[in-house]
Amino acid sequence: MARAEDPEIVTRTFEFAVRITKLCMFLGNKPGASRTLGNQLLRSGTSIGANVEEAQSGASTADFLNKLVIALKEARETSYWLRLLSAADVVEEKRLAPLTQEVSEIAKILGAIIVSKKRNDQAE
Secondary structure, eight states, rough: OOSSSOOOHHHHHHHHHHHHHHHHHHHSSOOHHHHHHHHHHHHHHHHHHHHHHHTTTTTSHHHHHHHHHHHHHHHHHHHHHHHHHHHHSSSSSHHHHHHHHHHHHHHHHHHHHHHHHHHHHHOO
């Protein structure tokens, strides 16, 4: 069974999901596009941590990597929704900046874990 070399990623993605959930609760109280965009953000933003968590009990290295690749894709999608919320003036950019920074760092960590695991497996 494979596990992330950086156990902090499990905690960070969970805490990020909590922050995204709180933002989406705020967006859910607004009418129209805000609510719809919030729903998209909620799905992708919470999926990152869910896939990282699933990866921890991956049946194989391939399963582990697949879950992390999905988490990385969800991080990129989350970044998109955050940028859109800012560009459409739904939420002020300065309010979204910490979330945008965190998802960027999470994506870099996930990418590094994926590359490292692939290299280690090729070396074996």
